Amino acid sequence: MMAMPLGPLMSILFSIAFMAMLAKTSPTLALLATALSAILALIIISYTGRYLPRWIMDVLDRLTNKASLEASYGARSRKLVTIDAGLLASRLKSRVIGQNAAIDSIAVQLRRRLAAQRSDKPVAVFCLAGPPGVGKTHLAKVLADELYGDKGHLHFFDMSQFGQSHAAASLFGQARGYVGSTSYGSLTAALRDTPNCIVLLDEFEKAHPDVHKRFLTAWNDGFVTETSDGARVSTTEAIFIMTTNAASRRIGEIAKEHESDPVEADRLIKRALSDAQFAPEVLSRIDTVFAFKPLSGLDIARVVALETESLCKQYALLIEDGGIDPAILLRAIEAMQKQSDGGVRDIARAIERQVTDGLLEARENGARSIRLFAEGQNVRVEIASFLATAERSAEVG
Ligand SMILES: Nc1ncnc2c1ncn2[C@@H]1O[C@H](COP(=O)(O)OP(=O)(O)O)[C@@H](O)[C@H]1O
Ligand SMILES: [Mg+2]
Structure with a gap:
């Protein structure tokens, strides 16, 4: 009533x-x-x-x-206006291991820039630099997830695909009259559809310098021009994040030595990037370069454990509490210290090769959770608990 x-x-x-x-x-x-x-x-x-x-x-x-x-x-379509830098940093740290200095600094800067939103510039133009496989790309993705809670707000561009000078056309559109010039460039279309976003320019150094320069108006003037129809697409709500492996050894060292002095680190890193062929006008437009450190010690174990967990999740399997044999992680740390480059990626891949069959088998036998044991140089998968019968028939059906 x-x-x-x-x-x-x-x-x-x-x-x-x-x-x-x-x-x-x-x-x-x-x-x-x-x-x-x-x-x-x-x-x-x-x-x-x-x-x-x-x-x-x-x-x-x-x-x-x-x-x-x-x-x-x-x-x-909500605009980000203010964020809690401390909360954001701690959420990021729980998912990106061993890069606390960079994460704290990113969170504080983002908070400031969002609060002082300029009407003719992007929210931020950040560069994440450091050796491969230390979480640069991963952090950009996690940040998009934490800020917007939705994959649609991350525009990912693998810049190694734009190694030729004419490659900018597929990002910014093609002049009328060309075959196939009816469609928008992928960057302009993405910004038009979701202006409040993170634009991730992955491995930026691999794109052609002409492609680099096309980004300058996006950063300086707050818009990009779509070539096919001349439309202006605003970039003022976007956060641009480029990652780079250029000069990674030197940058890794700078990051370690100048951890307590971010301003000095930023200056030295920009010089290192300039020696690595970054154009001065591009470098001068980057708000801040954040240096990522090589992973070391137990942080390697943390990352490998997280990677292993997400691998198991792909097979809808949980790892029982305390279920990863420490010997597996110790072996990963040793392997990392022996190899020079490639980062955790190679190690995670090696573990993946060793457990895939075991995970599949466990899945087929109706496992809910598992444990992993080191056995010689291999990894053995052992079932810790089974799915209830109702869940199993739901899985099969
Ligand atoms: N510091 C880290 N914290 C958590 N996961 C990491 C870290 N570094 C690497 N990884 C894992 O390894 C994978 C490769 O790392 P990525 O971020 O692509 O390296 P890069 O620094 O070369 O961009 C990621 O998908 C992530 O799962
Ligand atoms: Mg990367």
Whole structure:
């Protein structure tokens, strides 16, 4: 039962009294007033759409929960205004291991830049530099996830695909008249569709210098121009993050030596990048370069453990608490110290090769969780618990 609010009730009573008085003095006028209010009521009712025939109703009213959809859609296009730097940093640190100095600094800078949003520049232009396989690309992805909570807000570009000078066309569109020039460039289209986003320019040094220069207006003027139709697409809500392995050894050392002095580190790193063929106008437009350190000691074990966990998740398997044999992780640390480059990626891949068959088998036997044991140079998968029968038949069905 819906209780009628007092306001409308009073106004209805008042109108009835008014009509009765009017009917006594002038019946025609009363008739006219009644007809008029009937028409008005009809208009109001049909406006809310609730009593319309199915075919006039909004599809969304009919087929979904429109209010909830509208709310989520609103959240999607929400602008980031302020963030809690401390909270963001601690969330990032739980997913990106051993890069605390870079993460703290990124969080603080982002907070400042979001608060002081400039109307003619992107929110930020950051560069993550350091050796391969230490979490640069990973951090950019995790950051997008933490800020926007949605994969759609990350625009990923593998810059090694733009090694030729004419490659910019596929990012910024192609002049009219070219074959296939009807479609937008991938960068301009992405920014047009989701302007509040992270644009990840992965391994930036591998793109052609001409491609690098095309980014300057995006960073200096706050827009990019789509070549095919000359449309301006704003970049003022975007966070540009480029990653680079250039001069990684030197940058790794600078990061270690100048951990407590980020300003000096930034200056030295920019010089190292300039020696590695980064154009001065590009470097001068980068707000900050964050140096990533080579992973060491137990941090290697942490990353390998996380990687192993996410591998198991791909097979819908959990690792039981304490379920990874320390010997496996110790071996990973030793392997990392022996190899010079390649980072954790190679090690995670080696473990993947060793456990894939075991994981598949465990899955087929209805395992819910598993343990991993080192056995000589191999890894053995042992089932720790099984799925309940109902879950199993759901899996099979
Ligand atoms: N510091 C780290 N913390 C957590 N995972 C990491 C870290 N470094 C590397 N990884 C894992 O290794 C993979 C490769 O790292 P990536 O970020 O691509 O390296 P790069 O520094 O070369 O960009 C990532 O997908 C991630 O799962
Ligand atoms: Mg990378």
